[in-house]
Amino acid sequence: MRGSWLRRVVGSAQYKPMYSVLLLVLAVAALGVTLWTFRHWQATRSGLILFVLLPLPALPYELFVAGIGRWLGPGQTLLELSGLPILWWTLTLPLALFSVATLCRRVGFSWARLDWGHGAVCIVAVVLLLWKLPVIFTIKQLRLASWEDTVRYVPAVPVVPLSLWLVFGAFMLTGLGLWRRERWRWLALPLVVALVLLALPVAVVGPIPAYLGKVLGFVGMAGTAVHYGYRFTIRPDNSILKTF
Template structure:
């Protein structure tokens, strides 16, 4: 058990670089803004998994604590970006509400939520070392209450996933976000960090599959339209 968690986190960190390549390919095919933002999120998630996987190797001390501070900072910055990605995917799915104003507003909201998270949680952050299943990490001292912003972001993207499911018959975003929602809800002090990290990985795959099949659906509609007009 002591080696399973670190190796799995390391595997996730490496595979997420494959997902970054996938996102870049999808962006090149359609210049989807969602696929420009997703690699930023994936970089943060990959870094998170990497630090978790090598924490025991580094050992408790200032180095791991500094790397962990950066891990938390990236988390607070990138989680709201899921709102931007979700709105962009809804726009590409043809949702009338996801217009230009909403797309700009989603970026403003994401920036605002990130600012709130940093102001309320990151500034003055105190970390203490904790070990579980071979993972040595720094944990927030005196943590109180659930991660409200993470929950709000998950629910928002979940609703977008339902809309895309009904509009394009693509359930991937809904399923990926649903798994992420429940995975992140599991207390890490009881089940460890793997459930949350794996659920974020699944959510990223859901986003990528949604974009992949959305592009294929649009290409199919265009081909059918050309055949009808001949």
């Protein structure tokens, strides 16, 4: 009798996915990473940290907007909110490559010690930024994308993912070099996982893995930037700031 009653209750219950809540949880985590990185940039004023920090605020904002889309619903409000992180990614994400160039040179990679090697990465960052600037004028060309209980607007043409792939790829290669040279694996590992998650088809698995990949990627980038930012920052009295 009890088993029959339990089956009726479970069978009559409607399953309501809460992926939107998961996006909000990721937004809180991303906000924590952003504030943590900002605090360490304030302590060091390191350019290495700064260029990783600049694109970071767009991540919790994007996750928050995607999370509340379920309750806002499709419409002009959600559309306008969705455009801001795309604009911010466009303007700041290529600048993270400056951190790659600086980090590789400070650590002592042979190619980065050459002016042309270090400069080439910086030129790629500038070219990528200039290439993506026209996106600012087409920022309203977004399409509605929904999956399970999530509702969001995404670019009609996937402009940001290309920049994200290039930046994450550059940091992953840098991380592999750091792992081999200095036994620092906390850049390569998160970036490898992040790229795998980003490669999963959104139409099949939904947006959660891609968002999780972004968070993991920036965790690795921020952690590494802070670690080496302290290592290569000099106080006014010429003493080195203590690294964590």
